Amino acid sequence: MDASAPQPRAADLLAWYDRHRRVLPWRALPGERADPYRVWVSEIMLQQTTIAAVKPYFERFMARFPTVEALAAAPSESVMQAWAGLGYYSRARNLHACAKAVADQHGGRFPDTEEGLRALPGIGAYTSGAVAAIAFDRPAVAVDGNVERVITRLFAIEDEMPSAKPLIRERVLALLAHDRPGDFAQALMDLGATICTPRSPACGLCPWREPCRARIEGTQESFPRKAVKKTGKTRYGAAFVAMREDGAVLVRTRPAKGLLGGMVEVPGSDWRSDYELADALRDQPVAARWRRLMLPVRHVFTHFPLELTVFAGRVPLEMQAPEGMRFTPFNRLKEEAFPNVFLKALEAGLEELQRP
DNA sequence: TAATCGTGGAG
DNA sequence: TCTCCAAGATT
Numbered sequence: 001m002d003a004s005a006p007q008p009r010a011a012d013l014l015a016w017y018d019r020h021r022r023v024l025p026w027r028a029l030p031g032e033r034a035d036p037y038r039v040w041v042s043e044i045m046l047q048q049t050t051i052a053a054v055k056p057y058f059e060r061f062m063a064r065f066p067t068v069e070a071l072a073a074a075p076s077e078s079v080m081q082a083w084a085g086l087g088y089y090s091r092a093r094n095l096h097a098c099a100k101a102v103a104d105q106h107g108g109r110f111p112d113t114e115e116g117l118r119a120l121p122g123i124g125a126y127t128s129g130a131v132a133a134i135a136f137d138r139p140a141v142a143v144d145g146n147v148e149r150v151i152t153r154l155f156a157i158e159d160e161m162p163s164a165k166p167l168i169r170e171r172v173l174a175l176l177a178h179d180r181p182g183d184f185a186q187a188l189m190d191l192g193a194t195i196c197t198p199r200s201p202a203c204g205l206c207p208w209r210e211p212c213r214a215r216i217e218g219t220q221e222s223f224p225r226k227a228v229k230k231t232g233k234t235r236y237g238a239a240f241v242a243m244r245e246d247g248a249v250l251v252r253t254r255p256a257k258g259l260l261g262g263m264v265e266v267p268g269s270d271w272r273s274d275y276e277l278a279d280a281l282r283d284q285p286v287a288a289r290w291r292r293l294m295l296p297v298r299h300v301f302t303h304f305p306l307e308l309t310v311f312a313g314r315v316p317l318e319m320q321a322p323e324g325m326r327f328t329p330f331n332r333l334k335e336e337a338f339p340n341v342f343l344k345a346l347e348a349g350l351e352e353l354q355r356p
Numbered sequence: 357t358a359a360t361c362g363t364g365g366a367g
Numbered sequence: 368t369c370t371c372c373a374a375g376a377t378t
């Protein structure tokens with residue numbers, strides 16, 4: 001052990017935070033009280049999602065659903081549409097369920113303890129701690145990817161993720177600034193996001209550069225330790241863009257659970273690694289003279305890549321939508337809760353139909 | 357414990 | 368082009 005290395009102190013982190021804290025739409029200014037509703041919505045949106053991607057969604061969401069009561073009273077289609085494009089759609093379903101629980105069972109006020117928050121849908125170990133600390137200034141720890149990186153470097157924790165999680169929590173709890181728990185939680189995340197970055201961390205600017213074991217040993221970028229994860233096999237499928245003579249397009253809503261659950265799609269086949277394109281017409285939603293697009297739509301999900309072959313066709317005005325499907329007027333397509341993969345397919349299909 | 361679950365940007 | 372990964376939760 002190197003006896004000359006000092007122990008990390010929360011006070012040094014907070015002093016850095018007071019000078020360098022980021023200004024964010026959901027974050028209260030110094031001295032202001034945080035709004036639990038805004039904090040909660042932001043924390044759900046920020047799960048596995050970058051700040052840059054969240055910002056426009058957050059602003060639109062707040063304008064559309066200003067309070068937890070407004071969100072609870074909204075139809076689910078409206079909530080899913082507001083979330084469309086942001087990904088991980090179970091978050092939106094759980095968010096809506098959580099708003100209803102808060103409105104109906106908690107009088108419109110969020111529980112102000114980690115345990116109370118943890119019992120709500122979509123709120124797990126991280127988010128319960130984050131909301132408790134940030135919105136209610138409770139002495140709770142919020143361990144996200146930033147904190148995992150900062151702490152594993154600070155103490156040179158060799159255990160692979162996610163096995164190291166209990167030890168990380170323990171270390172954060174020992175460091176916690178009990179006089180400023182909310183600021184401490186946000187400071188730890190700001191440090192990870194701006195200084196203690198995954199690659200090329202700015203150790204020279206870090207308030208914890210002296211006590212950091214990894215920096216002392218020169219192994220910063222090797223933390224946190226984690227196993228390499230392998231990507232799944234490519235899946236293939238067909239999607240059909242059927243446009244009626246008046247411009248309306250055939251769509252349907254996906255089942256509530258599973259991949260892209262509760263979102264809207266253009267009809268298509270299952271997605272399988274052994275899908276045979278030669279049999280694609282078996283999967284057509286309605287009979288039509290389909291034009292097959294030469295360039296497939298490529299899309300990458302977390303656990304597998306997808307290649308979607310798009311078929312585009314015109315159908316007569318009197319065509320009835322099959323059971324479970326509907327025609328959406330062209331000028332209302334933008335109001336449908338399409339995930340990006342189906343926006344890509346739709347765009348490709350519509351472009352094809354414009355050609356002579 | 358290990359899968360599942362989106363998307364876009366950075367290097 | 369490819370890999371990583373971003374304020375994770377659920378099953």
